[in-house]
Ligand SMILES: Nc1ncnc2c1ncn2[C@@H]1O[C@H](COP(=O)(O)OP(=O)(O)OP(=O)(O)O)[C@@H](O)[C@H]1O
């Protein structure tokens with residue numbers, strides 16, 4: 001268990017290469033479960049390798065529990081890392097695989113046995129302890145890898161880099177639950193890297209969203225959903241993501257495609273008459289057949305049935321927007337009207353949320 005402070009960390013792989021990560025400043029709180037979420041190539045693995053000590057950052061500093069570790073090699077940081085693909089010793093049994101990090105750490109025999117058995121119990125590996133790792137299917141091997149990351153009691157943090165890639169999609173949920181349980185029981189600081197928002201949002205208390213090497217927003221799943229600080233986060237979180245429309249402030253209203261839309265003006269400070277973008281989630285946009293005060297006409301483009309709701313694509317001017325309509329609610333056939341509930345309207349200038 002430990003707190004990790006990252007202070008203005010940047011890394012590039014070559015002197016003339018672009019920054020793979022830049023201006024990373026963040027605290028992973030002691031005992032927290034965090035996720036680093038972002039598209040492929042945004043720098044997640046680079047950041048994790050800097051935390052574990054596999055990479056020395058080009059700039060910046062790292063502290064674990066207040067002690068500077070920037071120049072320390074991995075083994076002096078007591079950080080366990082679980083990779084995308086299983087790392088197991090084929091010739092050893094599951095027991096020996098789990099015991100390996102403990103033996104390396106000089107743990108006494110009795111305690112070693114207790115720790116291995118407890119970890120196996122937690123991960124459902126008890127029945128496989130005597131089996132050779134080579135005989136296990138890939139997803140079981142990955143669970144053994146997880147176990148090796150979790151088995152030590154003196155670990156400062158466990159870093160997991162897309163650890164469920166090789167796991168059958170149906171089992172991922174189960175293993176995520178196991179990990180959460182391990183976290184609740186041990187209070188280990190966990191950092192979980194993924195490009196899958198469902199995984200990040202269901203696993204972590206705090207999600208760090210990255211794009212092109214930089215942190216775009218840190219928040220709880222709910223904060224990311226309700227208050228994306230950046231249009232990138234609005235797009236990236238949600239399925240589908242937030243809708244965006246060009247608009248203009250005019251007095252106490254917005255002008256959207258030439259139509260006036262009421263807003264809670266006080267929520268947006270004094271931002272003049274700038275050209276803005278209106279952001280609203282498909283879940284909060286309302287589609288009706290009848291024109292109402294403040295609604296905006298839209299053409300219906302397509303309707304997709306998705307179990308408990310329909311996803312309706314409409315065109316507002318030239319812009320396609322997505323509306324999530326609950327099962328059973330009426331959907332206009334050709335033309336309808338969009339209502340923008342003021343409490344769910346977010347405004348962006350240059351990609352940043354106006355507050
Ligand atoms: N060993 C390396 N040498 C040179 N460039 C690298 C190296 N590893 C990563 N990069 C570059 O650094 C940037 C960040 O890569 P990184 O692997 O950290 O991203 P990622 O978010 O983990 O991506 P993915 O989701 O695909 O695993 C990318 O532009 C990548 O091409």
Ligand SMILES: [Mg+2]
Nearest residue numbers: 044045046161
């Ligand atoms: Mg990666």
